[in-house]
Amino acid sequence: MEEFLWFKDITKQFGSTKAVDNVSLSIRKGEIFSLLGPSGCGKTTLLRMLAGFESPDKGKIILDGQDITDLAPNKRRVNTVFQNYALFPHMTVWENIAFGLKLLKRPKDEIKREVDRMLNMIQMQDHAYKKPSQISGGQKQRTAIARALILKPSVLLLDEPLAALDLKLRQRMLLELSLIHDEVGVTFIYVTHDQGEAMSISDRIAVMNNGRIEQIGTPAEVYEAPKSSFVAAFIGDTNFFDGKISEVLDDEYCRITVPDLPPMLCFNDKKLAKGELVHLSIRPEKFQISLDEPKLGPKYNVLPGVVEDVVYQGDHTRFWVEVGDDWRISISRQHTRFVLDEKPIQWKDKVYVSWFADDGFMLERYREEDEDLLQTPPQTVGEVEEAQDRDSSTQDLAVNETGD
Amino acid sequence: MGKKSIRNLWAEGSLTTPSFAWLFIFLLLPMLIILAIALKPADPTGGIGQGWTLKTLMSLRNPNYPEVIFRTLWLSVTTTAITLALATPIAYYIARSTPWKRDLVLFLTVIPFWTSFLIRIFAWKVVLHPDGLLKQALVWCHLISPDTLLLYRPEAVLLVMVYTELPFAILPLYAAAEKFDFSLVEAAMDLGAGRLRAFLSVFVPGIWNGLVSACLMVLIPCIGSYVIPDVVGGKGAAMLGNVIAQRTFTDRNLPAASALAAVLTIVMLLPLFYFLRRNKGGDEGPRPAKEVV
Numbered sequence: 213m214e215e216f217l218w219f220k221d222i223t224k225q226f227g228s229t230k231a232v233d234n235v236s237l238s239i240r241k242g243e244i245f246s247l248l249g250p251s252g253c254g255k256t257t258l259l260r261m262l263a264g265f266e267s268p269d270k271g272k273i274i275l276d277g278q279d280i281t282d283l284a285p286n287k288r289r290v291n292t293v294f295q296n297y298a299l300f301p302h303m304t305v306w307e308n309i310a311f312g313l314k315l316l317k318r319p320k321d322e323i324k325r326e327v328d329r330m331l332n333m334i335q336m337q338d339h340a341y342k343k344p345s346q347i348s349g350g351q352k353q354r355t356a357i358a359r360a361l362i363l364k365p366s367v368l369l370l371d372e373p374l375a376a377l378d379l380k381l382r383q384r385m386l387l388e389l390s391l392i393h394d395e396v397g398v399t400f401i402y403v404t405h406d407q408g409e410a411m412s413i414s415d416r417i418a419v420m421n422n423g424r425i426e427q428i429g430t431p432a433e434v435y436e437a438p439k440s441s442f443v444a445a446f447i448g449d450t451n452f453f454d455g456k457i458s459e460v461l462d463d464e465y466c467r468i469t470v471p472d473l474p475p476m477l478c479f480n481d482k483k484l485a486k487g488e489l490v491h492l493s494i495r496p497e498k499f500q501i502s503l504d505e506p507k508l509g510p511k512y513n514v515l516p517g518v519v520e521d522v523v524y525q526g527d528h529t530r531f532w533v534e535v536g537d538d539w540r541i542s543i544s545r546q547h548t549r550f551v552l553d554e555k556p557i558q559w560k561d562k563v564y565v566s567w568f569a570d571d572g573f574m575l576e577r578y579r580e581e582d583e584d585l586l587q588t589p590p591q592t593v594g595e596v597e598e599a600q601d602r603d604s605s606t607q608d609l610a611v612n613e614t615g616d
Numbered sequence: 617m618g619k620k621s622i623r624n625l626w627a628e629g630s631l632t633t634p635s636f637a638w639l640f641i642f643l644l645l646p647m648l649i650i651l652a653i654a655l656k657p658a659d660p661t662g663g664i665g666q667g668w669t670l671k672t673l674m675s676l677r678n679p680n681y682p683e684v685i686f687r688t689l690w691l692s693v694t695t696t697a698i699t700l701a702l703a704t705p706i707a708y709y710i711a712r713s714t715p716w717k718r719d720l721v722l723f724l725t726v727i728p729f730w731t732s733f734l735i736r737i738f739a740w741k742v743v744l745h746p747d748g749l750l751k752q753a754l755v756w757c758h759l760i761s762p763d764t765l766l767l768y769r770p771e772a773v774l775l776v777m778v779y780t781e782l783p784f785a786i787l788p789l790y791a792a793a794e795k796f797d798f799s800l801v802e803a804a805m806d807l808g809a810g811r812l813r814a815f816l817s818v819f820v821p822g823i824w825n826g827l828v829s830a831c832l833m834v835l836i837p838c839i840g841s842y843v844i845p846d847v848v849g850g851k852g853a854a855m856l857g858n859v860i861a862q863r864t865f866t867d868r869n870l871p872a873a874s875a876l877a878a879v880l881t882i883v884m885l886l887p888l889f890y891f892l893r894r895n896k897g898g899d900e901g902p903r904p905a906k907e908v909v
Contacts, residue, residue, distance in 0.1 A: 263802075263806060264805075264806075265802055265805075284805075284810075285802070285805040285806050286805050286806070286807075286808045286809055286810055290806075291806055291807065292802075292803070292806045294799050294802070294803055295799075296797070296799060298797065298799040298800050298802065298803035299803075300800060300803070300804075300818055300821075301800075301822070302821040302822070302824070311804070311807050312807040312808050315807065315808040315809055315813065316808060359807065360806075360807070363807065363808065
């Protein structure tokens with residue numbers, strides 16, 4: 213495959229912190245590529261190096277066959293949508309969008325035609341002569357996008373473009389962004405700490421942590437087959453059991469023993485050997501929960517437990533179930549049917565928790581610095597909401613704040 | 617008007633009365649007194665005569681005045697222009713510096729205030745003196761001939777005024793630059809602007825209010841300056857302030873001095889009112905739309 217945009221062995225250090233640590237990355241033409249990670253993971257630094265506001269200590273950036281590592285920002289065919297929009301407050305929406313073309317000294321009628329086309333695309337014709345302070349957050353966002361796109365860049369960089377908007381508007385802007393992408397076909401590089409945004413807009417995602425890339429893949433790949441415990445925990449929720457492989461079965465499965473729990477069956481795709489220490493990770497939605505012991509095939513695991521907490525969330529219910537002596541697992545059950553008919557599962561009920569052996573995946577033991585992230589989510593009802601919202605929990609992570 | 621707004625009005629009034637009283641007693645009243653004296657005849661003993669007259673104001677048509685007024689204006693405007701041109705990049709630099717560097721440069725900016733203004737002016741006299749180090753150094757470098765005079769000429773006044781006013785321009789400009797969102801400069805560069813272009817088309821409009829106040833902070837004291845032209849300027853570089861002093865101390869003609877001072881004050885208030893009115897809308901207020909291409 214032809215390399216379109218290529219980060220080659222990039223390292224960038226701020227003081228004693230390595231913001232970006234030997235990152236290599238190849239981005240395809242026309243795709244929406246997300247850099248996802250907690251604040252301080254180096255994603256913004258990587259973006260700023262591509263825009264030309266920082267230069268790497270080591271490594272090269274190659275765009276369309278040209279080495280742009282040391283090129284000034286105004287000489288690159290790369291434009292940015294800034295986190296706080298960075299619209300020029302003394303200019304109207306119209307002048308903001310026209311800024312880049314005016315610098316290129318294009319003829320007036322061409323500027324007018326192009327700006328009007330952009331205004332049309334972002335549906336801001338009626339607000340063309342307003343100042344940025346007179347328009348709403350979503351309109352500022354669209355103006356910032358039009359201002360960057362009018363120069364027909366090879367790559368459009370979006371630095372947490374939706375961070376300042378409220379939830380509903382964020383969802384709508386995500387949709388609009390994909391529509392704009394379909395229309396202009398420019399390569400988008402999208403930086404965010406919000407896994408929901410990244411999952412819904414991206415063709416591919418690079419999950420970053422501590423200046424390194426943990427995994428690159430499609431949204432489904434990073435969610436369903438995370439390569440590390442960090443990725444598993446950062447993208448969506450998950451439950452971890454610390455265990456040890458006690459038996460390797462011949463049909464690609466193995467048994468894992470976890471202290472004070474019966475042995476669990478798990479798909480052994482990584483061909484791990486007996487005696488290895490692993491994390492068994494199971495997503496909350498992969499569990500079934502029932503009051504009666506389910507009758508399932510041999511490829512299922514069943515654990516008895518006690519319901520610790522129930523949080524009704526409309527489209528699904530979240531259960532916290534204690535299994536064994538000290539394991540608390542989070543289970544999410546989608547309400548695919550009308551729930552009032554059923555006998556509800558309540559607090560302190562004895563339940564059975566079951567899952568298909570293929571739905572669990574084994575990961576290497578996590579690193580110590582990821583410990584905070586992997587802790588059991590908070591238990592009280594008020595805090596559970598926070599845990600649901602990855603926004604807040606990931607921001608608290610902040611391993612080391614650098615440029616992000 | 618509701619009950620609440622009347623109460624607010626009262627609260628506002630009681631809070632602002634002290635400052636209004638201060639401004640009235642120490643600013644407006646003296647100005648009115650000067651205006652009144654300008655309309656009085658002079659007393660031969662140096663006092664103020666009886667009755668009212670327009671004769672003093674008429675005497676402002678003195679043929680020597682236009683030259684002094686012109687010199688005052690060009691020295692003040694040039695000083696302001698040079699000072700702002702120097703202070704704006706300095707403010708940009710300070711605002712972008714690390715906290716340690718920022719503190720250092722700000723400290724260096726205000727350190728001249730620790731020495732008396734008069735002493736600093738006399739220090740310049742030593743520097744520019746025909747036997748001074750600067751003169752000798754310049755002659756040694758063959759940049760000037762030995763008989764060029766550095767002191768006692770309008771350019772010396774200009775130099776010392778720029779030196780004196782520079783901190784007064786740096787401080788308001790720094791205050792504005794500190795609040796400036798530098799991602800706008802990055803955005804401009806991202807859209808194809810070079811450093812200078814980004815500075816001029818984004819940073820300068822962004823700190824416009826700071827520029828206006830720096831301009832007034834420099835221009836107004838310059839127009840009224842008296843000590844600097846007196847010490848380093850000499851006869852050929854006298855400004856309006858010197859003429860007013862001469863009328864007061866040498867001629868002992870208070871009405872003539874007051875007439876000059878009143879005219880000077882009014883001339884200075886005009887640009888002030890203009891800027892204040894212009895700035896009233898600020899950057900936020902709605903302005904009539906216009907297409908700019």
